[in-house]
Amino acid sequence: MLRLVKFLVVLALLAAVAAFAGYRYWQSRLEAPIAVEEETLYEVPRGAGYNRVIADLAARGAIEDEWAFRLLTRIEPEAIPQLRTGEYMLEPGMSGRELIELLGSDRVVTYPLTIPEGWTFRQMRARLDAAAKLENRTADLSDEEIMALLEREGRHPEGWFFPDTYRYHKGMSDVDILRQALARMEQVLDEVWEARSDNLPIETPYEALIMASLIERETGAPEERREIAGVFKRRLERGMRLQTDPTVIYGMGERYEGRITRADLQESTPYNTYTIDGMPPTPIAMPGRASLEAAVDPLPGETLYFVSRGDGTHHFSRTLREHNNAVNRYIRNR
Incomplete structure (x- = not known):
C-alpha cells in the first residue's frame, strides 16, 4: 500500500512538472517574436x-x-x-x-487629409471624394442633404468647415471628417466672437464668418489681414460698396476660368459686391483662425482702397486718386 502511495505521489509530481513545463512553453510561444x-x-x-x-x-x-x-x-x-x-x-x-x-x-494607422484655408465647400467635397481608404457616404448627396445629415438643416454649407489637417483611419467616412471640421469651426467662431472689438459694423457671428471669408480670399499675407478688415469696416460704415473681386469670382461659379472681365464686374449676382450693397449673403470660402480674428478686430486707419501688387501683397490708399494711380502702376502697366 505504501509503495502505491509513493507511486501516486511521484506520478502527481511528474504531472505537475509536465503541466508547468507545458504552461511555460505555451507562455514562451506567446512571448516569442511574431x-x-x-x-x-x-x-x-x-x-x-x-x-x-x-x-x-x-x-x-x-x-x-x-x-x-x-x-x-x-x-x-x-x-x-x-x-x-x-x-x-x-x-x-x-x-x-x-x-x-x-x-x-x-x-x-492614420492618414492625413488637409483642407487649405480659402478653399470652398465644393473643393472640400472633391478632396473628400478622392481620399484613399476613406468611406464616401456623401458623393450622391446634395449640399442641402449633407447639412441635414450633419443636423444643420437649412444652413448654407459655405464657410462652416474649419480648414486644417485632419487624420482618419480606414473604417471612417467623409461624414466623420465633416463633423470634426464643422464642430471645430463653430468652436473657433464662438471663441473669436467673444473676444471681438467694440463698434463693429457686423452684428452676428455669422456676419463675422462672412467677413472673414472675404479677408481670407483677398490676401495670403498675414500682416495684411487686419488692414484689409479695416478697409472693409470703413467702407461699410460709409455706405460704400465693398467691391472685392473674390465675391465676383464666387458668384460666377464654374464659369470662372482664371480672369474677370468688365462685364463680369457689372453682372448682377447675389455675391457681386460691385453691384450689391453690404456683404454677400453667405461666406465665399473657409477662413482660418487668423482671418476670423482679423474680421472682429480690424486695424484702425484711414485707408479705403487696396490693389494687388502682383506678389501676394497689396497697396493701400486713402483716396480714390491715390488708388487710381496705384491701379495704373500695378495693374494697367502690368
Missing part, C-alpha cells in the same frame, strides 16, 4: 472576431503557433481585448502578446 521581417500592414475587418483574426494571421504567415493563440481563449480569456476595426502596423520583433494588445488598441 513571424514578420519588415513592417506589415494588417487590417482587422469590420465585425471580425478573435479566432477569425488569428486564423487569418496564421494563413498569412504572420504568426506560426496558431494553437498558442487559440489556447488563450481557454486559459486567459480576460487577456483577449475587444478587437477594433482598422489597419495596424505589425512590427518586426513584437511578441504575440504585444500583437494581441495592438489589435485591441486605438493605435490604428
Whole structure:
C-alpha cells in the first residue's frame, strides 16, 4: 500500500512538472517574436472576431503557433481585448502578446487629409471624394442633404468647415471628417466672437464668418489681414460698396476660368459686391483662425482702397486718386 502511495505521489509530481513545463512553453510561444521581417500592414475587418483574426494571421504567415493563440481563449480569456476595426502596423520583433494588445488598441494607422484655408465647400467635397481608404457616404448627396445629415438643416454649407489637417483611419467616412471640421469651426467662431472689438459694423457671428471669408480670399499675407478688415469696416460704415473681386469670382461659379472681365464686374449676382450693397449673403470660402480674428478686430486707419501688387501683397490708399494711380502702376502697366 505504501509503495502505491509513493507511486501516486511521484506520478502527481511528474504531472505537475509536465503541466508547468507545458504552461511555460505555451507562455514562451506567446512571448516569442511574431513571424514578420519588415513592417506589415494588417487590417482587422469590420465585425471580425478573435479566432477569425488569428486564423487569418496564421494563413498569412504572420504568426506560426496558431494553437498558442487559440489556447488563450481557454486559459486567459480576460487577456483577449475587444478587437477594433482598422489597419495596424505589425512590427518586426513584437511578441504575440504585444500583437494581441495592438489589435485591441486605438493605435490604428492614420492618414492625413488637409483642407487649405480659402478653399470652398465644393473643393472640400472633391478632396473628400478622392481620399484613399476613406468611406464616401456623401458623393450622391446634395449640399442641402449633407447639412441635414450633419443636423444643420437649412444652413448654407459655405464657410462652416474649419480648414486644417485632419487624420482618419480606414473604417471612417467623409461624414466623420465633416463633423470634426464643422464642430471645430463653430468652436473657433464662438471663441473669436467673444473676444471681438467694440463698434463693429457686423452684428452676428455669422456676419463675422462672412467677413472673414472675404479677408481670407483677398490676401495670403498675414500682416495684411487686419488692414484689409479695416478697409472693409470703413467702407461699410460709409455706405460704400465693398467691391472685392473674390465675391465676383464666387458668384460666377464654374464659369470662372482664371480672369474677370468688365462685364463680369457689372453682372448682377447675389455675391457681386460691385453691384450689391453690404456683404454677400453667405461666406465665399473657409477662413482660418487668423482671418476670423482679423474680421472682429480690424486695424484702425484711414485707408479705403487696396490693389494687388502682383506678389501676394497689396497697396493701400486713402483716396480714390491715390488708388487710381496705384491701379495704373500695378495693374494697367502690368
